[in-house]
Amino acid sequence: MRWNQPNSILLAAVVAIAFLPAHAAEMIDRIVASVNAHIILQSDWDDEVCFEAFSAGRPLEQMAAFDRKAALDHLIDQELLREQVHGSDLPPAPDSDVADRVREIRKAYPQAATDDGWQSLLAHYGLNEQNLESRLRLQLQLMRLVDARLRPSVQIDSKSIESYYNRELLPQLRQAGNQSVALSDVSPKIKELLTQQKVNELLVGWLQNLRSGSNIHFVGATGTAENLLQ
């Protein structure tokens, strides 16, 4: 049998229609990592990138692959600390603290002076007031945990304060052309600063311990965060 041209075209059209889906399926979410039994979704990651850009006052398009990877790491660290919160009897962060933080952030953005400007700014970053508060509440809660857990073990003696005053603060003030201040005036603030530095050091070690004792798995082509970015 010999095929004529119109028949061939008709057949091709039928085949094309038969095999062409009416609407192609599109991915709406996927797992990117798991921390113990908890999953981190692609949508969580995207939100975290937006939130971190918002927090840092950076345009979204400036968020590079390194920033995205860092955001995923932050999500993992948050989850590890959140597990610790569940195991403790730490009370949740009070609403007033959350409101203070929102006010503090809002003050930093000139265009957020008006409600419309504030809403527009949040929308620009894919946020709304509710999920911003929710994120800040979690952040405050984690900070309280870190403080409660690590601060009692930090001891700053007067020698360290004096050393910081002489080696760090005075040179900085001189360089900036400011008048020097008395050690007794700034001693409490230096102590707090050094305490926070020490807390940060301890937190790094704590997170390392938590990570090594946890089951963290990157779900993707080859199972690493780097590959997920590609």
Place this chain on the structure above:
Amino acid sequence: MQLKGAFFAAFIALALTVPFAVGATPLAGPAQNSGTATPSATLPSMSSLQGLTVQEVRFPDLSAKEQEHMRALVPIKAGGALSREAVRQCMEALYATRRFADISAQAERTATGNVALIFVTRPNYFVGAVNVEGNPNRPNANQITNASKLQLGEVFTAEKLDRALRNIKQIMQENGFYKSNVTATPKYELESQQVFISFLIQPGDQATVGAVKITGKPGFSAGQVQDIAKMHSGDLVTVARVSNALDRLRKKFVKQDRLLAQVAIADRTFRPDKNVVDFTFSFEPGPKVQILTEGYKVGRSVLKRNVPVYEENAVDEDLLNEGRRNLLNYMQGLGFFEAKVGIIKREVNGGDEFHVVYVIDPGPRHKLVKIQISGNNYFSEELLRSRMQVQSAGRLFSHGRYNQGLLNDDVRGLEDLYRANGFQQVKITSNVIDDYGGQEKALAIVVHINEGPQSLVGALHIVGNTLIAQDQFPPLNTEVGQPFSQTNIAQDRDILLKFYFNRGFPNAVFEASAKPSSDQPDRVDVTFTLREGEEFFVDQVLVSGMEHTQPFVVQREVQVKAGDPLSQIDLLQTQQNLYDLGIFSQVETAVENPEGSEPQKDVLVRVQEAKRYTFQYGVGLEFQTGQPAVGTNQPQGETGVSPRVSFDVTRLNFRGRNHTVTFKSHVGRLQQRALISYNAPAWFNSKSWRLSITSFYDNTLDVTTFTSQRLEGSVQAEQTVSRSTTMDYRFTYRKVKASNVEISPDQVPLLSRPVRVGIPGFSYIRDKRDNPLESTKGSYNTIDGGVASSYFGSEADFSRLLVQNSTYHQVGKTRPNNRKLVIARSTRLGLETVFGNTLILPPGQPCPTPGATTCVTPTVIPLPERFFMGGGNSHRGFGLNQAGPRDPTTGFPLGGASLFLNNIELRLPPVTLPFFQDNLSFAIFHDMGNVFTSNTDMLHSFAHWRQPNPDLCKAAATRAACSYNYISQAIGVGLRYKTPIGPVRFDFGYNLNPPAFPSCQTNPNSRNPLPTSSCPSSSPFFLPQQLSHFNVFFSIGQTF
């Protein structure tokens, strides 16, 4: 990793930072660029799909059945609205099953304007088995499997496989296989989601020791170190060699009293070109350590016994403190109740020596002469004393045992005992009286107990058990009307949680509360609150690893069944049952995907078959004087050499079952022996039946005396009727031929005497003893019977019945269990009757007609089939088999057709002695009984306590009339030393009335130097004898 942590830490610290004049960084201003709002996001916005109706939920990678299961699991159903949060919940639910390594959600618009929600999944695989091939002897396959750290049933990941390969490589290197090549081949099975991993090992050549170097100051040269460590260049590198080398070097320092010496391998470098490993040992000898005492002289042996640094070859605070405590106990045992022991450590000789000095202040020496307990009503004084560590002067502690700390502990312990029995308000006081009764340095302790009221359980409520009814619970210790006790409640907690755990509730939680009963004083209402948690069930049981074994053999032993609650105890029982089959070298049971949220769990059973054939062989030479010289005129035989070859084969897993066939043989000039046995447990697929078939051939040339050929076969079926009752049904055929007998036939060992017996029989065994090795209560009964007949190939027709009844009783209710006396008694009665043309003839009577000397040789019960008695396990007034009738000519025991034996034994509790501790005990016994020619003889003998007219036995003319029809009695004492395999027993028996018996000897003796005509010409000298009163036995295990 540190960078990540630091970044986040800084992020948190940013928020923590208080406003500060210097260095405070405000949040950066917002971006001025208002370009695209989308980050470098990888997902399209869901906003266009949000709120659309989900027309269907699909799982394209799963089977229809699984899709149905997953649809039920996810919260979004067809007809529901699509939302981001709902999709998240679905993915969380799916991920929690742990069945998927990756999940993504897709949405597809449908023609109707709705949306189809599609979950694309990638399955997880679970470790189904780990196999190792190509391994050397060491490390063996099991060591390599363990090193892989791949656990049966756990999720398999690429990271775990990498870790496994690294670990295997490491263990290979530790064993000297530095050039080994390890590859892994995972085989995935989608249906069961299992992965079977095979590790192929190519070990390569084993490395040898290269250079041995030293660092530090060992005090030895490198050569000496090699000699001490026994580690020289060219030796193969093995784990044992390295660890032994370290041990030897450490011991060398310990011998120099350098107990703090540190020896380690500082470096090991592999040189691939020469396949050698260079070792560098590091040494830090440390000072010489001496243990000394001051203030009180303690012998060196006492010090070594009490200060554990000598045993442990180490010095640390824990060991020194343990030594201090031991020395304190030692001093208190000597009566220095107020002794104090301190420790001083000092370096001497410029740090080359280290002295540990125990400074002992003994204080005054006392003797605790009395402990008085008063006020106790609920508990007996004996029980309270047994709970106390403080002891008055006695056998073990000549001055007693006391110090204030011990007494305080005892008071607390007794109060706890009372509280555990409902006496919540108990008060116990103690008072120590010095110079008691006017006796200087004598102490007495008065313990006064104020018990107070006893609280009883008023009501017991169990709430929260929604899935299991209370009447299904096992018996609990807390009961209404019983004493209220926290100890009982703690035990009930364990009972209930164990019960739930074994019924598939691994997350069950138990809480108990108690409050005073509102309507009854001194009563407490108890409430047990249970939170059962989710119940887990067995989905399917996946068995793997069988190569030759029939599946039903394994299935029969598997206690977990599909649909049953997942029970841990059933898993353990399954493992135990499979090991008990004896055909598997390794059995593992595991739950697949244990962390998954699904309540239906697959159970994995992995078996590894043991090697089916075991060969044992040996070749040797026997040097022996008196080699058989049959047919020659050399009665002493010759000295010579006899080769001997042995060969045994055991075949396990016969016909794919747990049946075993065994062949054992050895061949030499003296003896040729072969045995084949077939053992089939669970006969007819029933665990209560066991079949064993044995055939045995033995051809023995006993030294200079006789040759015997023995052919024996037996078939036995054993039936376990109940836990305590067993029945045996058997048929035994034995044929023994003796030839070339150069000695009196009576001197041939029993089982080598000519006989042909075919006897079907049975045994009934009912064992209700608490411990077969060391029975203290219960009973043991056996009935053993059989009928030998020419119909079964037997040369004689007779029946045989032996009955035994033993009971054990504890005496002394108030004594603690291990201090109780045990009265053990046992009675044995044996009866043989003849039928057909078989006869029972008195000893020495050759013909059925008394007095006749010639007749057709009558058929009698063959000698090996008669009853014998005497020895450590029967009548201890006789030597082995020496009781009963004897041949009037040779004097050898002939056995009899009846047996009666009664043993009574008083087993005393162990005596606590230094060195022996409480392992030594004594027994007093009385044995009575005898063996009789016939049943009638036995009945008539019960009234006779002495041998009837023994003078008849002592005269040659009347020796044929010598009678043994009496009950022989023996008394004695025994010594028992407890061991794990039963007591080692030493019994000394004194026979109150040993029998006299005649015998004709080949050589003249002082009493009858001249031949006697009534004795046969081959042994013409008559010598009457009497068995000894004294008998000594040494054996293992109790008498009965």
